[in-house]
Amino acid sequence: MSFIEKLIERAKSDVKTIVLPEGTDKRVVQAASMIKEQGIANVVLVGDEDEILKLADGLDLSGIKIENPLKSDKTEEYSKIFYELRKSKGISLEQAAEFMKNPLYFGVMMVKNGDADGMVAGAANSTADTLRPALQILKTAPGTKLVSAFFVMVVPDCEYGKDGTFIFADCGLVENPDAEQLSEIAIASAKSFKTLVQEEPKVAMLSYSSYGSAKSELTEKVINATKLAQEKAPDIAIDGELQADAALVPAIAKKKAPGSNVAGCANVLIFPDLNCGNIAYKLTERLGKAEAYGPITQGIAKPVNDLSRGCSAEDIVGVVAITAIQA
CATH class of the missing domain: 3.40.50.10950 (Rossmann fold)
Structure with missing residues (x-):
């Protein structure tokens, strides 16, 4: 099914x-x-x-x-x-x-x-x-500061995520979230994954850097967002900053993010801005022949x-x- x-x-x-x-x-x-x-x-x-x-x-x-x-x-x-x-x-x-x-x-x-x-x-x-x-x-919903949007991506014949099922966020609404907003998107997306997929979320805060392999204003935003999200929701597995391959592939995760409880098994991918998220979901849909359901809103x-x-x-x-x- x-x-x-x-x-x-x-x-x-x-x-x-x-x-x-x-x-x-x-x-x-x-x-x-x-x-x-x-x-x-x-x-x-x-x-x-x-x-x-x-x-x-x-x-x-x-x-x-x-x-x-x-x-x-x-x-x-x-x-x-x-x-x-x-x-x-x-x-x-x-x-x-x-x-x-x-x-x-x-x-x-x-x-x-x-x-x-x-x-x-x-x-x-x-x-x-x-x-x-x-x-x-x-x-907005009680206790929610931000309305954001996600896509459920179902990738055929995929060994990653939850049997090829992921949430990608934000891919449709918040254009350039700051660290605080990015942390809110991560937490909301984890809850959405639990609601829709009925599995435990593993949230990767994506960047072009893994665990400090590069340093810039862009990577610092993701690092700060990760810390905020972990502090707000210590019961959710959230880690970053992670490159996409480190987030998904166990062998690469061992090299780039040893000891991470998310790297190599992420099923919720949080993108640093709308450019990244929208491009990623469309590439996954077209090149990976994935089913894309969304944009689904969260936070209303x-x-x-x-x-x-x-x-x-x-x-x-x-x-x-x-x-x-x-x-």
């Missing part, structure tokens, strides 16, 4: 309600039908019902709820809640009502109000537009996840399963 098949089975065992606010995108409608048919989650599509049914073109949408913000009996209630949340920023009740006509804001408010357990969007919207309402309405009070605008219906199904487990 593949990684995503295992996630789908777990999602089926505790069915959550996931809102898909891009209900007027054909891929989203196709995914909704697949999700309902497989029993992965209860689905709410946001949009005009006539348009959604036209896009369905014979697909079975029975049991799928459709909410139109322009007609919903929830819109007024959501507008009042949003107004209370944002009135300190100068927003009026009339402006709040306008925001609730936006399917993304309406979808996040469903999550805020407990009418859905999570939201998946981004097939037709940018990452910024998808996450902005989540940060305004849901904010309730799960809201972004999709690639080039995603397929099958990709949406996978992210919905991940979101359901996060919930």
Whole structure:
């Protein structure tokens, strides 16, 4: 059973309600039908019902709820809640009502109000537009200082990681984290690995240096981030700074990082900046023929996840399963 098949089975065992606010995108409608048919989650599509049914073109949408913000009996209630949340920023009740006509804001408010357990969007919207309402309405989870993003990478025929499964972070959101932010990304990613893969995380703080083999401002950031992460989460196996080969390959780890409890067996790879992380995940996906699931967000009070605008219906199904487990 593949990684995503295992996630789908777990999602089926505790069915959550996931809102898909891009209900007027054909891929989203196709995914909704697949999700309902497989029993992965209860689905709410946001949009005009006539348009959604036209896009369905014979697909079975029975049991799928459709909410139109322009007609919903929830819109007024959501507008009042949003107004209370944002009135300190100068927003009026009339402006709040306008925001609730936006399917993304309406979808996040469903999550805020407990009418859905999570939201998946981004097939037709940018990452910024998808996450902005989540940060305004849901904010960060208790005890969390930073929202970041990761990819679950599943590499075929791979002896490294957990049977070829890794988390790469941050590959989609935090552009140039400082040492404090990098430590937060490491800890959050370890927890995400435990939640999704159900194995103990081994977190490598990656650099072009291993254990002081090079010295610069760039390596110092990773060294300091490692120390901070170890101090904050002494129960998690975190080590660095490590080169990628030292993090993954036991024979090289013995030479470059002897005595490390992470080197040679890392399954969570933390990159020093978004350039490195994004390049690494795309190279792994294309050259290693890996499955890439993400970007998945971590640190928001309730799960809201972004999709690639080039995603397929099958990709949406996978992210919905991940979101359901996060919930």
